[in-house]
Amino acid sequence: LVELVRCFDDNNIFSESANPAEDVENFELELILSDLELMERKLERSRKAAKADKKMKETVEFLESFVAHLSDGKSAKSFKFKESELAEIEEAGLLSLKPVIYIANLSEDSASNFDEDEYYIELREYLKDREALLLPLCAKIEAEISELEAEEQQVFLEELGIGERALNSLIKASYSLLGYISFFTVGEDEVRAWTIVNGTKAQRAAGKIHSDLERGFIRAEICAFDDMKASGSWNNAKNEGLVRIEGKEYLMKDGDVTNIRFNV
Missing domain, CATH: 3.40.50.300 (P-loop containing nucleotide triphosphate hydrolases)
Known part of the structure; x- marks a missing residue:
């Protein structure tokens, strides 16, 4: 958001x-009230379901606690969820979370x-x-x-x-x-950026370009963005020794300029 x-x-x-602190406070309250409305409806449905399914009792208890938390004007971020409880609300798309x-x-x-x-x-x-x-x-x-x-x-x-x-x-x-980074591929007439989650390994990143590259991954040729920019071209960077070889376990870095070697 x-x-x-x-x-x-x-x-x-x-x-x-201007009153920026008050504006933010009002914005946060609107998010909480929106979440509260959603969770109250979910609690009502869960209470009805619990009459026929005793396993729903824990869900009802969690939702009652969570609704009380939101009712106090506290955001979903400040609630201490158990892992199983997060699964209960992840589809709700809570705004204050x-x-x-x-x-x-x-x-x-x-x-x-x-x-x-x-x-x-x-x-x-x-x-x-x-x-x-x-x-x-x-x-x-x-x-x-x-x-x-x-x-x-x-x-x-x-x-x-x-x-x-x-x-x-x-x-x-x-x-x-959001935990995203980008890496680049360079062709004769285009440069493309690919978005991946930070911490993605080279072989998995290759799959963002095409599944064949991930399946037949051999190695990745990597050049840091700043080095590539200073060199002016991929060939210049290679000639200057700025391109290095990395294996499938390499953790991609933001701005990596990449050429994938593969065989299928």
């Missing part, structure tokens, strides 16, 4: 000052020095004990950047003293929060 939180004042749009990225929507003046912005500081302090990520962003600047050509975008960012687009930071943060 991604929540955009106002961290600026504008008398032409808003009659009240999902990872969250909060985006502090800043004024243009604070975009390059967000660490000094009072609203950003307030929001960061409010979130410090939560399992959430916080990213700074100025939506107005992002909108202006999106209308520029790629070459102009970097110049514009440098003029503002901003390292990279907030959109890029959001994509990276989303991948990290």
Whole structure:
């Protein structure tokens, strides 16, 4: 989940000052209330089922405890589940159990020095004990950047003293929060990125490209992304000794440029 939180004042749009902590609190409460409604219905169904099936008694007891937890305004994240209990709710898609990225929507003046912005500081302090990520962003600047050509975008960012687009930071943060990484394959006329779970081994990663590559896996030729970028091409990287050979047990790293050798 991604929540955009106002961290600026504008008398032409808003009659009240920003209150990021309160906005997040209200957002979290909405998630909890949504989950509570789902779990109350599930509890009702389980109670009816328990009349004919005594094995449902433990499920009912768990759901009663969980519903009471949500009723106290506590998120699903803070409930201590047993492994068997998680199986009971995984299909429900509980919102307050999902990872969250909060985006502090800043004024243009604070975009390059967000660490000094009072609203950003307030929001960061409010979130410090939560399992959430916080990213700074100025939506107005992002909108202006999106209308520029790629070459102009970097110049514009440098003029503002901003390292990279907030959109890029959001994509990276989303991948990290979900436990994903990407590796690349390079052809004569295209480069492709493949998304895998962090911790995936080379042979399994090869299967993302094609099942034949996983089945007939021999080895993986790997070059780090930064090395590939500096070399300018795969052949240059090989000639410079930057391409290494890895076996099927190799744990893929984010940004690996990969060539799979296989035989079927």
